[in-house]
Amino acid sequence: MALFRTAEIIKASKLPPEGVKLSRMIDAVYFLPIAYLGVFATFHMHFDLLAGDWDFWVDWKDRQFWVTVTPIVEVMYPGAIMYYFWTFYRQPFGATLSITGLLVGKWITIVFAWYWWANFPANFVMPATMVSSALILDCTLLLTRSWMLTAIFGVWAFAMVFYPTQYAIFGYSKQPMVVDGQLLSLADYMGFTYVRTGTPEYIRIIEVGSLRTFGGHTVWISAFFSAFVSMLVFTIWWQIGHFVGQAFFWVKGRRGVMSRMNDVMIVGTDDFARRHGTPDGVAPKLSAAGTFAEGKS
Amino acid sequence: MNAKNIFKVCVIGSLGMATLGLTLAFNASIAAAHGERSQEPFLRMRTAQWYDTKWNPQKTAVNDEAMLSGKIHIAEDWPRAVVKPNRTFINVGSPSSVFTRLSSKVNGTPMFTSGPMELGGDYEYVIKLRGRLPGHHHIHPMLAVNGAGPIAGPGGWMDITGNYKDFTNPAKLLVGGTIDTEVAGLAAGLFWHVLWGGLGFAWIGWFMIRPMFLIRARVLAQEGGDALLNDPVDRIVAFGMLGLTFSLIAVGFFTTDHTYPYTVPLQAGEPKIKATHLRSDLTMKVLAADYDVPGRALRMTLQVTNSGETPLSIGEFTTAGIRFLNKVGVANNLDPNYPAEIMAQDGLHMEDESPINPGETREVKLDSRDSLWEVQRLMDLVNDPEQRFGGLVMSWDASGNRHINSIAAAIIPVFTRAAGI
Ligand SMILES: [Cu+2]
Numbered sequence: 001m002a003l004f005r006t007a008e009i010i011k012a013s014k015l016p017p018e019g020v021k022l023s024r025m026i027d028a029v030y031f032l033p034i035a036y037l038g039v040f041a042t043f044h045m046h047f048d049l050l051a052g053d054w055d056f057w058v059d060w061k062d063r064q065f066w067v068t069v070t071p072i073v074e075v076m077y078p079g080a081i082m083y084y085f086w087t088f089y090r091q092p093f094g095a096t097l098s099i100t101g102l103l104v105g106k107w108i109t110i111v112f113a114w115y116w117w118a119n120f121p122a123n124f125v126m127p128a129t130m131v132s133s134a135l136i137l138d139c140t141l142l143l144t145r146s147w148m149l150t151a152i153f154g155v156w157a158f159a160m161v162f163y164p165t166q167y168a169i170f171g172y173s174k175q176p177m178v179v180d181g182q183l184l185s186l187a188d189y190m191g192f193t194y195v196r197t198g199t200p201e202y203i204r205i206i207e208v209g210s211l212r213t214f215g216g217h218t219v220w221i222s223a224f225f226s227a228f229v230s231m232l233v234f235t236i237w238w239q240i241g242h243f244v245g246q247a248f249f250w251v252k253g254r255r256g257v258m259s260r261m262n263d264v265m266i267v268g269t270d271d272f273a274r275r276h277g278t279p280d281g282v283a284p285k286l287s288a289a290g291t292f293a294e295g296k297s
Numbered sequence: 298m299n300a301k302n303i304f305k306v307c308v309i310g311s312l313g314m315a316t317l318g319l320t321l322a323f324n325a326s327i328a329a330a331h332g333e334r335s336q337e338p339f340l341r342m343r344t345a346q347w348y349d350t351k352w353n354p355q356k357t358a359v360n361d362e363a364m365l366s367g368k369i370h371i372a373e374d375w376p377r378a379v380v381k382p383n384r385t386f387i388n389v390g391s392p393s394s395v396f397t398r399l400s401s402k403v404n405g406t407p408m409f410t411s412g413p414m415e416l417g418g419d420y421e422y423v424i425k426l427r428g429r430l431p432g433h434h435h436i437h438p439m440l441a442v443n444g445a446g447p448i449a450g451p452g453g454w455m456d457i458t459g460n461y462k463d464f465t466n467p468a469k470l471l472v473g474g475t476i477d478t479e480v481a482g483l484a485a486g487l488f489w490h491v492l493w494g495g496l497g498f499a500w501i502g503w504f505m506i507r508p509m510f511l512i513r514a515r516v517l518a519q520e521g522g523d524a525l526l527n528d529p530v531d532r533i534v535a536f537g538m539l540g541l542t543f544s545l546i547a548v549g550f551f552t553t554d555h556t557y558p559y560t561v562p563l564q565a566g567e568p569k570i571k572a573t574h575l576r577s578d579l580t581m582k583v584l585a586a587d588y589d590v591p592g593r594a595l596r597m598t599l600q601v602t603n604s605g606e607t608p609l610s611i612g613e614f615t616t617a618g619i620r621f622l623n624k625v626g627v628a629n630n631l632d633p634n635y636p637a638e639i640m641a642q643d644g645l646h647m648e649d650e651s652p653i654n655p656g657e658t659r660e661v662k663l664d665s666r667d668s669l670w671e672v673q674r675l676m677d678l679v680n681d682p683e684q685r686f687g688g689l690v691m692s693w694d695a696s697g698n699r700h701i702n703s704i705a706a707a708i709i710p711v712f713t714r715a716a717g718i
Contacts, residue, residue, distance in 0.1 A: 003530055004507055004528060004530060005525065005528045005530075006507050006508065008525060009507075009508065009512060009513070009516050009525060009526065010508065010512060012515075012516045012519065012522065012525055013508075013511075013512040013513075013515040013516050014515070015511075015512060015515065020508070020512065023508060023510070023511035023512050024508060026510065026511055027505075027508065027509040027510055027511070030510060031505070031509060031510070059563060061563070062562065062563045062565075063562055063563075088510075088514055088517070089509065089510050089513040089514055089517065090513060090517055090523065090526040090527070091504055091509065091510075091513065092504070092531070092535070093500060093501045093504055096497045096500050096501055097501060099497065100494060100497040100498060100501070103490070103494060103497075107490075118393045119393045119394060119395075119429075119430055120393070120394060121478070121479045121480070121483070122483060122486075122487075123478075123479075123480060123481055123482050123483040123486060124478075126482070126483075126486045126490075127490075129489065129490055129493045129494070131493035131494060131496060131497040132493055132496075132542050132545065132546055134497065135496060135497065135500055135538055135539075135542045136539060136542055136543075138500065138535075139535040139536075139538050139539045139542075140539075142531060142532065142535045143532060143535050143536070143539075145527070161542075161543075161546050164546050164547070164549070164550040165489075165493075165546050165549065165550075167549065167550050167553050167554070168485065168489050168549030168550060168552070168553045169482070169485060169486045169489050169490070170482070170486075171553035171554065171556070171557050171560070172481055172482035172485065172553075172556075172557060173481070173482060174557065174560035174561060174562070175470050175471070175472070175557055175559070175560060175561075176470070176471040176472065176559060176560070176561040177468060177469060177470050177471050178469075178471050179400065179407070179409070180400050180402070180407035181407070182407050182409060182564075183471070183561065183564060184409060184564050185560070185561045185562065185563055185564060186468065186470070186476070186478070186481065187563060188409065188563055188564050189468055189478070190478050190481075192398055192401075192409050193394075193397040193398050193399065193466060193468075193478055194394040194397060194398075194478075195388070195389045195391055195393075195394045195395075195396065195397070195398055196394070197388060197389065197390045197391060197393075197439065197447065198447065200386040200388050200411065200441035200443075200447065201386045201409070201410050201411045201441075202384045202385075202386055202410075202411035202441070202443045204563075204565065206563050206565050207562065207563065207565050208565070218562075
């Protein structure tokens with residue numbers, strides 16, 4: 001028995017062999033240079049504008065704002081991209097694609113802008129990684145096949161595992177030290193020792209506000225708060241994906257009237273097929289002789 | 298490649314060469330400073346008065362220590378257009394971190410984080426640096442004011458010799474041991490980034506090795522397509538990936554927690570540094586001041602009273618980190634290392650140069666005249682939203698004791714020579 005159902009799927013697509021070959025070329029051209037580059041360039045810009053400094057500097061990575069802001073911002077693109085890849089192709093890698101794309105952009109910046117041009121050591125400008133969160137989100141969507149359950153459980157885990165994942169990378173920077181008779185964390189000292197002319201200390205937004213009651217468990221309070229906002233943000237961006245990723249179908253109803261079908265969520269489900277028939281009913285402006293689905297048009 | 302294509306490539310190539318040539322022709326001058334002169338004059342003349350600035354030594358080897366020190370007077374006449382210095386940080390203005398900063402003390406108090414400063418207060422800063430990136434660097438002390446941005450002090454050149462490869466920045470930890478801030482945590486960070494990145498790409502790759510888009514879209518549009526695309530092997534892999542992800546997170550978190558049992562959160566305090574205050578036996582009142590645009594001079598009439606016991610001579614006027622001296626100033630306060638490009642040794646003129654005697658009140662006409670007004674772009678004062686100036690006047694007695702007065706007043710521009718007072 002084959003590992004994958006690929007043969008069945010290709011058969012069901014009713015494409016001739018040359019069509020299958022062509023579709024793989026479209027996959028390559030569309031996925032790497034267009035989808036991937038587009039996502040990493042725009043998501044990187046989007047992220048740096050909203051949460052950039054928390055990610056740039058080791059001395060911004062506090063228990064409150066960093067933990068709150070980063071998941072909320074990093075769940076935005078995954079929401080829209082997951083909508084697109086899932087709804088149209090049932091591909092469960094939207095979040096991982098977004099987050100690895102973001103990190104590709106981040107690392108290009110770190111190597112060329114921060115390290116090579118501005119001469120900051122790479123540890124000082126090390127970014128956080130949310131690939132772990134993205135994998136959880138994608139797996140949740142694949143397993144539940146429901147964006148609502150993904151928003152509730154997947155996004156909740158997405159935000160909650162942020163701090164433990166980062167701790168492996170940044171835990172070292174929380175070691176205490178004493179400089180000039182004052183207690184500092186190593187991260188504070190690195191922020192002090194590496195001179196940033198345009199980013200004075202007071203720019204840091206760390207540990208201010210009233211989110212630190214509950215016995216000092218600041219991190220987990222922040223993570224919970226972040227998780228709830230992330231759920232909301234995820235659903236909003238899923239809807240943005242729905243709005244931007246417009247695909248509509250002309251559907252011939254039971255009485256023979258053509259109408260525009262906007263609810264792409266339902267297209268392709270068995271329920272839809274039962275109600276509207278298939279494949280003729282979903283193909284755009286079908287002629288009686290040949291149909292799009294049979295690869296003749 | 299046919300002739301037409303070769304022709305096209307030649308045209309594109311020559312256009313490129315022409316662009317490059319034009320760029321080099323028009324843009325070949327080297328930018329020596331980094332924009333400090335572009336700050337508005339009122340921002341430089343009426344906020345922070347820098348004096349006694351020292352860049353020491355001017356040549357440092359990589360890993361050797363240097364010092365940036367001096368004093369700053371926070372002007373009483375702080376402009377309305379600039380946010381008050383409620384949260385400030387004395388910073389170093391340098392082209393990236395050419396030095397690392399080891400310690401920074403303001404009036405003897407360490408200043409790791411930002412704090413308030415008092416209008417009319419004086420602060421002495423001593424910043425200990427460590428040579429990091431070899432080169433010829435323009436270094437400024439800087440007052441960063443939350444809401445107003447960084448205000449650059451005078452800039453001086455400092456050279457760092459040696460090799461960046463030799464640079465280390467050891468830091469002593471509280472629980473014992475020393476680490477180098479250049480590489481601390483780097484290996485662990487790279488390891489986890491590579492590991493997570495690898496897993497992420499593997500997850501995407503798992504779906505890339507099969508038809509991705511067109512075929513799946515067509516299948517999805519058919520009855521049973523959704524179920525067909527739900528490949529059982531993907532579900533197994535997804536469960537595996539979930540388990541692996543959670544395990545790796547746990548392993549990373551607990552091993553790190555075990556490696557660093559003692560940690561502290563980021564420290565974000567606010568030092569309340571006590572100011573000192575200028576002392577002078579002279580009292581000064583600006584009766585009138587004008588600004589001779591073509592003559593490049595600031596002319597002021599001061600009413601000066603000496604309420605002390607020794608005769609005092611005015612020797613220096615300094616504003617925006619730019620110094621105008623006369624013979625008295627040169628004799629008492631000439632730091633040979635002070636950058637010549639922001640100091641006019643014969644820039645201060647008075648009609649009556651005799652000392653002001655105890656008990657005497659005199660009207661002093663004080664001119665600070667030099668092309669520096671133009672070169673340092675303080676001339677642009679005429680374009681400011683509030684026509685006022687400020688600065689420090691320094692006077693000395695015969696035994697070299699210094700008295701400093703902070704002055705500020707309205708100023709009238711004089712656009713033509715004929716209209717001068
Ligand atoms: Cu400069």
